[in-house]
Amino acid sequence: xxxxxxxxxxxxxxxxxxxxxxxxxxxxxxxxxxxxxxxxxxxxxxxxxxxxxxxxxxxxxxxxxxxxxxxxxxxxxxxxxxxxxxxxxxxxxxxxxxxxxxxxxxxxxxxxxxxxxxxxxxxxxxxxxxxxxxxxxxxxxxxxxxxxxxxxxxxxxxxxxxxxxxxxxxxxxxxxxxxxxxxxxxxxxxxxxxxxxxxxxxxxxxxxxxxxxxxxxxxxxxxxxxxxxxxxxxxxxxxxxxxxxxxxxxxxxxxxxxxxxxxxxx
Numbered sequence: 001x002x003x004x005x006x007x008x009x010x011x012x013x014x015x016x017x018x019x020x021x022x023x024x025x026x027x028x029x030x031x032x033x034x035x036x037x038x039x040x041x042x043x044x045x046x047x048x049x050x051x052x053x054x055x056x057x058x059x060x061x062x063x064x065x066x067x068x069x070x071x072x073x074x075x076x077x078x079x080x081x082x083x084x085x086x087x088x089x090x091x092x093x094x095x096x097x098x099x100x101x102x103x104x105x106x107x108x109x110x111x112x113x114x115x116x117x118x119x120x121x122x123x124x125x126x127x128x129x130x131x132x133x134x135x136x137x138x139x140x141x142x143x144x145x146x147x148x149x150x151x152x153x154x155x156x157x158x159x160x161x162x163x164x165x166x167x168x169x170x171x172x173x174x175x176x177x178x179x180x181x182x183x184x185x186x187x188x189x190x191x192x193x194x195x196x197x198x199x200x201x202x203x204x205x206x207x208x209x210x211x212x213x214x215x216x217x218x219x220x221x222x223x224x225x226x227x228x229x230x231x232x233x234x235x236x237x238x239x240x241x242x243x244x245x246x247x248x249x250x251x252x253x254x255x256x257x258x259x260x261x262x263x264x265x266x
Contacts, residue, residue: 005266006209007157007259008202008224010216011168011178013237014256016122016144021112023105023139030112036128036140037082037169037218038242044085045132048140049092050192051125052077052171055110058125063104068097079192081126081169082220091131099136101127109141117143121181122174146181147236149257154182156260163209167193167201169220199223211266215259217241222248230266232259 012018022031040046051058053076061070070076071093078089078096106125113123120143128138157164165188168175172191179189190201198214202224205212214221214228217237225231225248233249234256235241246252251262 004163004209005160005211005213005263006163006165006205007213007215007263008165008167008198008205008228010198010218010221011122011166011170011175012142012144013217014215014234015146015150015166015178015182017147017237018142018144019113019117019120020140020142021109021116022128023109025101025105025135025137025139030108031138034138034140035218035240036126036138036142037220039128039138040082041084041219041242043130043132045087045130046085047083047087047092047129047131048081048169049096049127049129050079050081050169050171051106051127052079052192054173055123055125058103058106058110061103061107063102063107065103067099067101067103067106068093070103071096079169079171080194081192082194087129087131092129095129095131095134095136096127098134101136101139105139106141109139113141113143117145120144121146122170122178124170124174146178147256149255151182153256153259154184156257157263158183160260160263162263164188165201165205166190167198167224169193195220195223199227202227213259213263213266215256219245221245225249230262232262234259
């Protein structure tokens with residue numbers, strides 16, 4: 001009998017080539033191609049917070065509305081994509097409520113991404129919250145297109161009867177759009193997955209499959225890469241990656257299509 005194999009993909013930077021923009025709160029400067037998870041990983045008490053709402057709602061709000069007013073008025077929930085040290089939604093909400101962050105700041109980063117990537121399959125907005133300093137140093141937006149060989153990779157793995165999953169720190173509505181495009185069932189999506197949830201997903205799948213492969217590219221994938229039977233780090237996003245991430249992976253690949261060869265080897 002053939003071995004049953006599961007492959008868990010991160011989304012941003014792994015299935016999707018991302019364009020990232022941040023607005024620095026202290027200066028108002030727009031910064032391009034930052035690595036948000038790497039910023040979070042540098043300081044205890046920091047978290048990457050995602051706004052769980054549609055971008056159209058954000059863009060149609062008043063520019064002079066405070067973010068905490070927007071969250072309250074539109075009933076917007078927040079999710080924690082990744083964090084370092086002690087960090088919770090409750091703490092994030094308190095800091096957002098005390099901040100003078102305006103919806104115009106959020107709109108600025110969204111508009112910067114859409115102008116650069118007008119046909120993004122994925123678009124999201126969020127914040128980096130520093131719970132120790134009690135401030136929001138950056139407002140963020142990311143947009144992305146699938147890598148050129150993402151769809152082919154998924155199709156080949158489907159043909160090999162491999163079950164595929166997505167575990168990502170992004171919100172569900174954005175991930176559903178991606179999953180539909182690459183034909184991964186919605187019930188196999190894990191949204192707002194922080195590093196510990198990604199690890200938990202891999203460990204639970206190991207109870208059901210002969211082999212579990214984790215494919216990721218960010219610092220928030222380290223625990224899942226270590227927990228998997230085979231941890232694959234991809235470098236096609238092109239950003240510099242920390243040494244500890246490379247050391248956590250069993251295999252480092254420069255093109256997602258090479259995942260197929262690794263799975264064949266199992």
